[in-house]
């Protein structure tokens with residue numbers, strides 16, 4: 001199997017994997033970064049969201065062979081000790097129910113707010129529309145994004 | 154005063170204490186049942202035995218409290234709210250409390266706690282008793298140390314004070330307290346003295362969740378473990394005929410390809426298979442690989458042929474069968490008051506409607522998965538399952554092992570909704586590991602998860618009501634459902650006892666499609682159907698919708714019926730509250746309201762949906778929700794569940810469809826199956842009825858009525874009465890009326 005050098009959370013990792021292996025499974029199974037979740041595998045749910053060069057992307061749609069040279073951030077690398085304003089807002093609002101989708105929600109929200117620190121309500125709803133929460137914690141997610149935006153701006 | 158739900162609970166023998174070798178006091182107790190007289194308490198945390206007690210509290214010499222929480226977390230917050238009950242009566246600061254999911258890798262693990270909405274209701278008394286008893290022992294120990302009477306001492310927030318103002322921390326007296334007799338009579342706090350119950354308390358796993366720590370079944374790994382992907386029949390009714398694995402076996406990441414299913418088949422054909430064994434009898438092909446992706450890829454490379462073993466059913470066929478049932482006369486009568494036939498014969502008018510709902514997959518966001526390590530000594534099972542005791546028993550029977558060999562460890566669950574009550578994935582994992590005698594993790598892809606589910610069964614209701622002299626004189630509900638029918642007291646839910654002539658009949662068609670409990674079983678659609686029907690009935694009678702309900706509930710008060718468990722007063726209470734908070738009937742132009750009021754899972758709920766029409770498409774803007782669940786233990790957790798239930802209910806009632814064609818599900822992932830997303834969600838505005846009644850659950854009760862509220866609002870906007878879910882597939886009128 002070919003070898004790839006990946007830059008994840010400011011560290012370089014070398015992995016052996018088939019070239020079509022999605023980044024999601026490289027993170028989870030090869031590198032033990034299991035905070036990034038598997039929900040659908042086809043780019044529909046957002047559970048696998050990571051940052052690539054600051055933009056939110058679905059790691060289930062990125063092949064490991066494309067990931068070389070990318071600056072990848074996962075939920076584990078978003079902050080030291082969970083202190084990113086989005087994480088803090090998630091805690092203050094107590095967003096999670098089962099919690100499974102929340103890493104993906106947080107990654108989407110944090111990339112969005114970095115680009116748009118003063119969003120309107122409809123901008124928030126659009127930005128978060130791609131992330132499914134099967135427990136339907138949507139009201140709390142929306143509120144937490146607002147709280148984080150207030151802190152960040 | 155309303156009757157509180159009394160649970161038989163003997164305080165005498167539910168609790169024991171010991172002094173820990175490492176310092177501190179350990180309290181072992183059994184929730185819902187007494188402990189055996191001869192059981193021994195451990196003196197060391199490494200020997201905690203959940204066979205003797207199902208939960209433990211440790212109080213350290215520093216006064217810190219660790220609660221080994223006995224319930225797995227599926228997203229309902231019980232892992233937080235149940236320890237709150239203990240901490241309240243123990244009287245400690247919540248900040249000094251740590252909650253640990255009880256470790257379960259103990260021999261002969263048997264503890265099965267009520268799941269879902271019932272957990273908190275059942276735990277309300279026993280957990281508070283436990284906390285209060287422990288507190289009394291600490292007070293008694295301090296009193297003895299001071300040489301004063303225990304009644305002169307007070308304990309608050311982890312500190313005991315005597316009449317002279319001297320103080321001792323709980324930690325200072327734990328060793329002495331552990332040696333004392335367990336007191337028999339303790340007093341519980343009055344609700345107005347609660348300091349933890351009623352406070353918004355964040356999920357105890359919040360820090361781990363927001364930083365992506367391994368918590369869920371899918372995150373669980375062990376050295377040397379292989380990933381297993383299972384190829385199951387694509388259609389219900391098919392079994393494996395032949396397969397060719399040569400291409401898969403040649404893949405670099407694939408370790409082996411095996412078949413399983415013989416043991417499952419033998420087990421299913423045994424005398425009494427466990428109800429959780431919702432399994433296909435087919436042989437299945439299993440790809441074992443070094444990573445999940447290799448296993449998924451290997452499975453795709455298997456060439457298999459399938460043969461028909463039983464009929465391949467389609468949605469159209471189910472429709473016909475359910476219609477035949479409704480038109481026929483073979484029913485099981487579940488409740489009968491008066492004479493509906495006569496009432497209908499004498500009526501001025503009869504209103505009759507049929508309501509239909511599709512199968513639904515659960516689609517927990519974490520797909521089904523389980524770890525199994527079967528070897529000659531032991532069978533270790535780890536993962537997200539809600540019925541560990543059934544899982545252990547079933548695996549023992551499946552593999553021909555002693556129950557003592559089996560341990561089940563539960564992880565946090567990425568959603569339940571009823572799906573993880575069934576253990577099919579546990580049994581597959583066990584059979585795979587048994588065959589290769591290596592640790593494995595069975596992982597379903599989304600497609601596997603959605604197409605080999607245990608579905609909410611497709612259901613139809615035919616409801617008829619007779620009107621005579623402007624009054625409802627008869628009500629006849631018929632249920633036609635796939636595989637099962639409404640259970641328990643559902644036939645005695647409202648409007649039972651409100652209408653003189655009343656009858657509920659049920660019948661089902663047995664299908665080879667696996668079906669089971671789905672969040673708020675049966676009521677999840679029954680409430681929508683009935684609440685739509687009442688809306689139409691009120692219109693037919695020419696009375697206000699709210700008034701119709703108030704009057705019918707008045708009838709119930711005048712005819713007390715021991716079989717009904719809903720309270721007409723509490724239903725009227727939530728109705729009044731929702732009317733006030735939603736500004737019922739006073740909305741701005743362009744906003745249309747629909748109402749529903751319902752009782753299920755011991756909780757009373759009323760909901761008003763406000764919708765707007767945009768280009769002929771209804772958007773739900775707001776849902777006002779009035780809830781009577783007794784004392785609200787954890788308002789933060791409660792709001793999460795209430796809002797989640799409402800939005801989940803809207804999503805499935807409006808958008809989600811699941812169709813079969815020749816036994817094959819026509820949706821297999823989120824591109825062909827619609828779940829509600831943020832842009833479709835209204836704000837949910839929640840109001841609680843304040844009282845001091847024992848708490849009831851919230852995981853389910855807010856979901857069922859909301860479909861009815863939405864349908865009634867859409868009617869006001871479009872003039873179309875929606876009777877078939879998902880509504881958006883059946884909405885014809887594009888014009889806004891009124």
Ligand code: FES
Pocket residue numbers: 037038039040041042043044045046047048049058059060061
């Ligand atoms: S797993 Fe990547 S979007 Fe769903």
Ligand code: FES
Pocket residue numbers: 096097098099100101102132133134135136137228518567568
């Ligand atoms: S919290 Fe369960 S899926 Fe979002």
